[in-house]
Amino acid sequence: MKSQYWRLAFGLITSFVVNSASAQRVDLEVQKILGQSFQAKGIAGLDRLVQDENQALCSDEKLRSSKAGLAKQAQLQKVALAAIKPPSDGIYVGDWKSGERIAQSGRGSTWTDAANTTNGGSCYNCHQIDKKEISHGNIGPSLIAYGKTRGYSEEITKYTWNRINNSKAYNACSNMPRFGHFQLLTEQQIKDVLALLLDPQSPVNQ
Amino acid sequence: MADPMRVRATESGGVVDVKILMKHDMETGQRKDSSGKTIPSWHIAHVAIKAKDKEVFRGQFGTAISKDPFLNVKFKGAVKGDEVVVSWVDSKGESRTDKAIVS
Amino acid sequence: MNKQRRSVVQITALIGLMVTTGLISQSQAQDWNKAAFDGKSLDDVMKALGASGFEKSNAITLNAPDIAENGAVVPVGVVTSLKATQMAILVEKNPSALAAQFFFPEGAQPFVTTRVKMAQSSNVYGLVKADGKWFVASKEVKVTLGGCGG
């Protein structure tokens, strides 16, 4: 059973290598060991070890900062930006209270979660947001007074929308997950998180 | 049978300092298992410490005491080389007794 | 009620001395202060302990952190210059407020440290009974969310 899984994954990996061989080097030895070292569990299948172009590039410390790597990053950013969809009803700003709950939650998508578990945004894991929450990470920048300091312009709103949807549209090797791209958050959830940052009533802007 | 405790007793200036670690899950009765069933409460209820056949401390624990309970108490009336005996009884009636020599 | 309880404690202590294996006699084991441990609110517990008329006291030091990295283990210590015969640790916002109760026979020092679970940020109370009266010190402990939260 297990070996069946990894053979499946290895098949996926191999086909990916063929598809993107021109894009970057994929380390076959690493892929092989990973295929042997992991097992599917719950909703986390071995397919999750298959890298897309962006992940493969950013995993290669040397390549990503080389001249060719930087050019590749710029190209990936362009593609990512073009793929972001604006809100279907044209409304960007949702409910900041719901946004705060999403920002607090680090749940979803792990092998202990059910397929229908609502994902959180895990925002506080890396960002300071509402200053009342003292338990916040610092991998990402502080977002205190986000709207107050940047303003509530259309430009800032669209930029923020894009950044939550796909941070890699601005920095291909950003540490921030691609919430829209991988449908980690729904459109409504993204609106609500955006509201947490850009609603003048949000505690972030008090 | 219940797992052993770790008991340390040190004497300084006539006061014996006793540090105890007990191995116990201390189930609150609030947790649910993976199938959604409530796990019944199960906790150490009584702790007693004796030195030279005399009780020097007694305590009662509720479910809010942390898993693998830690207890630090002090008493007078024993010297280096004396034996300190610690016992607990839990809410299911299981018990454990361990000893340490005062150093 | 209080007087009655104390006499029960004394009798069971005597029985305890006669038991050679283990230190806790059967009757002692049955003497668990159910009413106090079952009490939900601070008031319930204070009543069950007979401590409703408690006084605040500077002679009690409650050692607990301002912020706990995890609510599953919050160190709490009580030490006093009073002649304590009993102590108790209460967490106001826990489902049942009483965490532990301690008895100090002759020779015991009025000092105890243990670790409690806290469901959320709350006031923590250290109670001391001395000369038949209850005294209290309290402090707020913030419980933080930690880790990746998955």
Next chain:
Amino acid sequence: MIKKILVGVIFSFSHSFVFAQSNAEEIAKYRQMIADGNPSELYEAAGEELWKKPAGPKNATLEQCNLGLGPGVVQGAFAQLPRYFSDTKRVQDVESRLMTCMETLQGIASQDVIKESFGKGLRKDIEALTAYVVTASKGAKVQVLAAHPQEKKMFDLGKKIFNYQGGPMDFSCASCHAEDGKRIRMQDLPNLTLAKGAVEGWGSWPAYRVSSGEFWTMQRRLNDCFRQQRLPEPIYGSEGTIALSMYMAKTAHGGVIQTPGLKR
């Protein structure tokens, strides 16, 4: 306008800095308060018993187990792991080596440990044994140079896995553990790519985890890291996990082992 933004940014930065610092002090105080009385000791005691108790189809103890310093030598053994073992022709960490000893000395199949869950059955025994073994290296210095070609190979592999991004959140180990001074929520993240951070990380695990009330070995630590990375599950004692340990241990070479630690 720009000036206004700048002032805002500086203000919020300094504000958060002061705030974070006082909180960090309070958290440090909390850790100090619970440092005395680490329940890891209970696991260590259980492990020592298991080490000396005959078990398995061969009804033998583990007292002749060779952890790299000769049969039966426990003192300081963890400090030189992972390492290459000529009998198994593999690089092994403490847990996979204990499985080997159980298999060869006691006749207990490693597969029976691998298929168990953490904290249960034979896996629980290995965890307790690990507590016993690692505690006997507390205060020793990490001695992992990866001089053997197989060890070097595992180090290189470990480094690549460390940087390997995958899953729906694009995470790799490096996403959280490749810079100094970073935190998730209030938990410090050691920079495992440099000696100082590697010692903090490698040197303080295994540890008693306060949040779950259990003793966590490095295999379990890695397992939960991958879970949080939204990746599939690393197989217990697999090459990939040992490679990561080799990467951390060699980077931590010379640092003092603090394990078993006490963690959130």
